[in-house]
Amino acid sequence: MTDQTVTFRVRRHQPGQEDAWQEYPVAVHPGMTVLDGLQQIKEQQDSSLAWRHSCRMGICGSCGMVINGQPGLACNTQVLDISDRRISLEPLSNFPVARDLVPDLEPMFDKHRSIKPFLIAGQQDGDEPLRQSPRQLTDYLQFSYCIKCGACMAACPTLASDADFLGPMPLTAAHRYNRDSRDDGFDQRKQSLGDHHSISHCHYAAECSKVCPKGVDPAKAIQYLKRDLVLDLVGLRRRPGPVPQGSPGTPRDDIPKAPEFTVKKP
Amino acid sequence: MAVSEKTMRPSGILRWLGGGRRGLEGYLYVIHRISGLALLMFLMMHVFFTGVRLLGEEAWSGLMEMANNPVLHFLEYLVYVAFAFHAVNGLRLIIIELAFGIGPPDEPVYPYKGSIHKQRPLMLIAMVIVGILIFAGGFDLVAMGH
Structure with missing residues (x-):
């Protein structure tokens, strides 16, 4: 060596x-x-x-x-x-x-703030927990691994020729929250997403996905976000709502019962 | 340490062409935009030249005579090449932008294989079709003399 x-x-x-x-x-x-x-x-x-x-x-x-x-x-x-x-x-x-x-990453964080990168609560039933199925988790989990390093923004050819374009990171964040079953902010986010400098300027150069160090695949998120916007436009978008509270179900005979608690509940 | 030449960072459209390390889809993006601009310019020229008919039959015949030369036939062929690429690649982009052919959201496991790998067969099929159209157009130009 x-x-x-x-x-x-x-x-x-x-x-x-x-x-x-x-x-x-x-x-x-x-x-x-x-x-x-x-x-x-x-x-x-x-x-x-x-x-x-x-x-x-x-x-x-x-x-x-x-x-x-x-x-x-x-x-x-x-x-x-x-x-x-x-x-x-x-x-x-x-x-x-x-x-x-x-x-200076401030322009990226300004754009990130503009798409409301947080869960926006909708109508909920009291204090009931918002259940989420594994399938619903998979819908956005990949896009939540973003570390905001800016590599995708630096690679984006659209951002190179249009400084007002939102860019891969904020658009991915928008899709991450839109697809979260606990979120109800699609209508608020689509105002900034439908802007002239926004999502329609992306034509899948996929440079963002190529350079992403975490495998987030922003190009994929942006295409899914486009599909959601098109479906919303024609009134066919389905909101990924919370899993309904079901009955606890009937225990099956062929599955042994769980052992008793070793520590008694107070 | 040594200080070498001074340099400016390229900006705007120059960065479409810079780097030399783009993926295939990155180059297709650049060609798609340039062919789109070329078609737009052709359309404006086409409308302008067609408008010469308003100046009378003599002006129109003179223009047609001037246009009937090999250089302009070759330029027409380049317009056809731009059209063939832009149209087929545009259909490919419409398919991808509706999130078909890029795979579902998935847990990123290193080495990452994302949407770029999933859509590549579609991209290759589109480029083969573009190649066939360009070849057929070139054959038509050279062999058939149209």
Whole structure:
């Protein structure tokens, strides 16, 4: 296991100045991530280099950047998985840049807020729990794994040519809540979804799904959201309501009874 | 460390073409948009040239004579290519945008195989049809002389 040297080519950005590429030779070893390489540069070569990170394990979504032309997370990209001996690092596309590899994600969060990313309660029967079947859970579970890293927004070609387009992340979030059987906010969300800069501008380039580090598949969510909007337009959309409270059912003879509680209820 | 050349970030439509690392569907997206713009431009030119008839038979005959040359026949063929691609790919997009052929929502298990893989047979069938139409049009142009 010998160390190799890989050149990290970083697009530096200082406010008010033109961008410039800067190169750093980095000794890499198996298991080293791009984020580890950046840490090494900051410790040993250039303390002025700026990027954003937090968890180091693909959960927080802070270290999104463009790695060799492809948006992704620096923390879950292995340096030696990249065949090039030069790794180019740029801030996420389609975002304003604060400094070096730090994008300003505020526009994405503004759009996210606009689609009301929370459960909107409808008519409920008192304090009854809102039951959900496994099938109803599967309808939105995949889309709830989004970590808001912005990789899909950086990859989206529609967002590149229309800055007001909502983008894959907010649209996926809208579908995630629309499909939740506990939610009743479809009519409120469709106001912002039907806008000129919204969902109709997506033509399935599927770049968002290609780069998503969590397998959320935003392109799939957006197509399902389109179908729901079309069905709603023609009055055929079925609301995924809560599972009705049924009778407890009749116990079957061939299934043994559960053992008695070992701790008595008070 | 070394500082190399200064650079500007590409923006807008330039980013449709940038990267070189798009998936197949990404390139189809770019071609779909460019062919759509080309067809729109052709439509405007077509309406304008057809309007020459209003100037009388002589003007119309002169225009037709000018249009009857190999370069314009080839440009017409390019319009046909754009139409064949845009029409068939558009049908493919309508199918996908109604959420057919992309698979149901599923638990993401690494390595992720999402809607891109599910819809690929549909995409390949559409592109084969486009290829056949383009070839047939080219055959018609070269061999039949239309």
